[in-house]
Structure formats: C-alpha cells, structure tokens
Amino acid sequence: MKHCAPSLFARLANRAASIALLASAVAGCTAPPSAQRLPPSSDRVPPSNDTLPASLRATPQEVLQDALSAVGETTYECRSDGKRLSWTPTGSEATLVDQARHSVGTVTPGGYFIAYDRSQFVGAAAGEEIVNAGALTWERLVARDEAGARSNRGRFAKVTSVQRVLTSGGLPPVAACSEQGQSMLVPYTATYLFYRAAKAASDDTMPNSLAAP
Incomplete structure (x- = not known):
C-alpha cells in the first residue's frame, strides 16, 4: 500500500x-475573435464632436448614442478606368464591439450597420477627410433608408448618423494592380460613433445611451 x-x-x-x-x-x-484583435481601450478613446473637421460633425440636433469599435476588412477589386488598372474599394465588412468587448453587430458593404437584435441603419457618405495617409478616411454617414422602413425597437432603430473615426489600416499596399477582376482583402480597425435625434434623449427604450462627448 x-x-x-x-x-x-x-x-x-x-x-x-x-x-x-x-x-x-x-x-x-x-472573448470573440474580433475583440481579441482590438487595440487596448485607451487607444480607442474617440474624439469629441467639436474637435472633428466641420464636414464630419454631427448636427446640434443630434446626441451621441453609442461608441463601438470595429475590426474587419475592406475589399478591393482590380478595375480599369480606361487608362490604367488600380485597386478600387468595394466596401468594408467588420464586427462591431461594445465597451465591454462584446460583439453586438456588423458593418457590411453598402453602408449597412446591422445589430444582432435585427435593427439596422443604412448610411450614405456625407463627409470624408484624410486624417492619416496610411489608413482609411474618417467619414460621416447620414441615413439613406426611407422613413418608416426601420423598426422602432433595437440598438440602431433611431440612429440618424454615424461617424467613422480612429481608423487604422484598410488601404492596399500599392494603388496599381495587374489583372482586372482580382480582389484583395485589407484588414482595418476603426471606431464608429452612432448619433440619434436629441428629442429622443429621454426615451428609456434606447439601449446603451451615452452622454455627448
């Protein structure tokens, strides 16, 4: 024994x-793979609205609702302009992550922001600025979906505009390409700031309301 x-x-x-x-x-x-690839939160503190270029600022009638980080890829296709071949962006696809590092939705080509609760925002570019020559532009998108087309409930139901800031990556290493029709995926990260109408500031049904920066 x-x-x-x-x-x-x-x-x-x-x-x-x-x-x-x-x-x-x-x-x-x-933690979701996207959250594991995000930089430390201290590196992703978004700029206040009034420090942004005028073309990117939310209107005085809007308040900040959400600040979400994104990690994904921008797709490029080799196209000809009649004279030369170059990489042309066709859209970005990314996972949206909240401040608790939980995945809450996605960005898809065409300006679509889709939350996992099925609410969505469809944006059209209203302003664009090159802030870092080695990264995607910062931009502002305003709603282009028809009034009444969205549900009244959900994370993105009342979003009126979105700012893309703090971008990193997302650009092809060279502008020229050699074979038409080829595609390329380029990783990027960014912070997306979601705004809604100020008159809805007291609406208790809005998720994760944030004070304006």
Whole structure:
C-alpha cells in the first residue's frame, strides 16, 4: 500500500493540472475573435464632436448614442478606368464591439450597420477627410433608408448618423494592380460613433445611451 500512495497522488496532481489547463484554455476563448484583435481601450478613446473637421460633425440636433469599435476588412477589386488598372474599394465588412468587448453587430458593404437584435441603419457618405495617409478616411454617414422602413425597437432603430473615426489600416499596399477582376482583402480597425435625434434623449427604450462627448 505504501508503494501505491505516491502513484495515486501523482495521478491526482496530473489530473488537477490538466483541469486547470483546460479551464485556462476555455477562458481564453470566451472573448470573440474580433475583440481579441482590438487595440487596448485607451487607444480607442474617440474624439469629441467639436474637435472633428466641420464636414464630419454631427448636427446640434443630434446626441451621441453609442461608441463601438470595429475590426474587419475592406475589399478591393482590380478595375480599369480606361487608362490604367488600380485597386478600387468595394466596401468594408467588420464586427462591431461594445465597451465591454462584446460583439453586438456588423458593418457590411453598402453602408449597412446591422445589430444582432435585427435593427439596422443604412448610411450614405456625407463627409470624408484624410486624417492619416496610411489608413482609411474618417467619414460621416447620414441615413439613406426611407422613413418608416426601420423598426422602432433595437440598438440602431433611431440612429440618424454615424461617424467613422480612429481608423487604422484598410488601404492596399500599392494603388496599381495587374489583372482586372482580382480582389484583395485589407484588414482595418476603426471606431464608429452612432448619433440619434436629441428629442429622443429621454426615451428609456434606447439601449446603451451615452452622454455627448
């Protein structure tokens, strides 16, 4: 018996170590892949509205509702303008992550912002500025979907405009391409600021309301 005890203790110790290793691995998988790829939150503090270029500012009739980080890819297609071939952007696709680092929706080509609660905002570019020559432009989008087309409930139901700021990446390494029809995906990150009408500021049904910066 006294020869078996060390073996038993060794097996129990090995089993405990295996359980601890498995728990550690599971814990490391709880955050969505997109959140794991985001920079530290201190690097993503959005600028206040009044510090932005005039073309990107929300109107005085709007208040900030949401600040979401995004990580994804911008798609480019090799196209000809009749003289030369170049990479032409065809849209971005990304996962939207809240301040708790939870995935809450997606960005899709065409200016679509779709929350996992099925609410959505469809935007059209209203302003654009090159802030960093090595990254996607900062831009402002205003609603282009028809009045009444959206549900009255959900995260993006009452959004009136969106600002894309703090962009990183998203541009092709070179402007020229060699074969028409080729496509390329370029990773990018950004912060999207979602605004809604100020008159809805007291609406308790709006999720995750934020004070204006």
